[in-house]
Amino acid sequence: MISTRALSKDFVVSRSHTVHAVRGIDLDVEPGELVAVLGPNGAGKTTTMRMLTTLIAPTAGTAQVAGFDVTAQPAEVRRRIGYVGQGNAAGHSQLAGDELTSQGVIYGLDRRAAKRRTDELLDGLDLTSLARRKVSELSGGQRRRLDVTMGLVHVPTLLFLDEPSTGLDPQNRANLWEHILRMRAAYDMTVVLTTHYLDEADSMAERVVVVDHGEVIADDTPEALKSRLAGDRLVVHGTDSRRLAELAQRLPGAREVRYADTRVEARVDDGPSALPELIRAGVDAGVPITSAQVHRPTLDDVFLALTGRSLRENESTDSTAGKEAA
Ligand SMILES: Nc1ncnc2c1ncn2[C@@H]1O[C@H](COP(=O)(O)OP(=O)(O)O)[C@@H](O)[C@H]1O
Ligand SMILES: [Mg+2]
Secondary structure, X not given: OEEEEEXXXXXXXXXXXXXXXXXXXXXXXXXXXXXXXXXXXXXOHHHHHHHHOOOOOOOEEEEEEOOEEOOOOHHHHHHHEEEEOOOOOOOOOOEHHHHHHHHHHHOOOOHHHHHHHHHHHHHHOOOHHHOXXXXXXXXXXXXXXXXXXXXXXXXOOEEEEEOOOOOOOXXXXXXXXXXXXXXXXXXXXXXXXXXXXXXXXXXHOOEEEEEEOOEEEEEEOHHHHHHHHOOEEEEEEOOOHHHHHHHHHOOOOXXXXXXXXXXXXXXXXXXXXXXXXXXXXXXXXXXXXXEEEEEOOOHHHHHHHHHOOOOHHHOOOOOOOOHHHO
């Protein structure tokens, strides 16, 4: 469904300054996949999506989307894809249902067909109650669901969603996801979306492509990424944390061992088997452990292991969301 090779985009900002937004991305997506592109703000997610949706031209490299080349056959690509950009697409005082119908007309359906399609979508996605309401009066979550539905009016085989859930509260994010998964099942679509929410990439996507500084730095299932790259994290407390840290250092695959006050932290390959071993070693050495936890890795641990930085620092900076809509 998607195949890119060395896809790149430079923005020439001034004579002396060029931004290398996307630096040689190779990406393959099979029909029916749901792929989350995960990365911090500025990683190049939107730029990549805009190239794949023919909105901007690559500086170098190639991209085939839905069987056509984005540079040579943009119209063929557009006919087969849906795209919901970052920020809200729908915006005025139109009724939500009319907004969907207009979208269909923009994509070349005649008005009757667009109306029929609108009813079918609203019905199929349980949004009928929103049809007669003004877009401007919908809540953030309802509006985002409408936005995502807009990407479906012309029956795309491939749907691109750029940060569909950014700015929504957890309840609305959950609703939106249910909506996306339902649409995908009902219309048999391939879905490529971007997010900087680690937990949702982890729980919802079958495959996560991690990008940083315009490059793909990992591409696999969340489970595989976590077990290969991160390992489990042990956190134990005891009065002699220095001695406990020494014992932790001897555990299989122990790394990143740190201690302070009564707390010891260590990364190990297999937490559930390492923890009892450490407890036993503590008892044998006369430095008992008073509390202990095993943390399974998160995608943030993966990102940290790959880049030395935490993605979580980015989660509070949603300020760029919606900029593009302006
Ligand atoms: N039109 C543009 N002109 C100049 N720089 C841009 C433009 N669009 C994006 N960039 C820069 O390219 C980089 C990647 O941006 P973007 O693709 O929007 O990242 P993301 O979507 O991952 O947050 C950033 O450094 C951004 O500032
Ligand atoms: Mg973006």
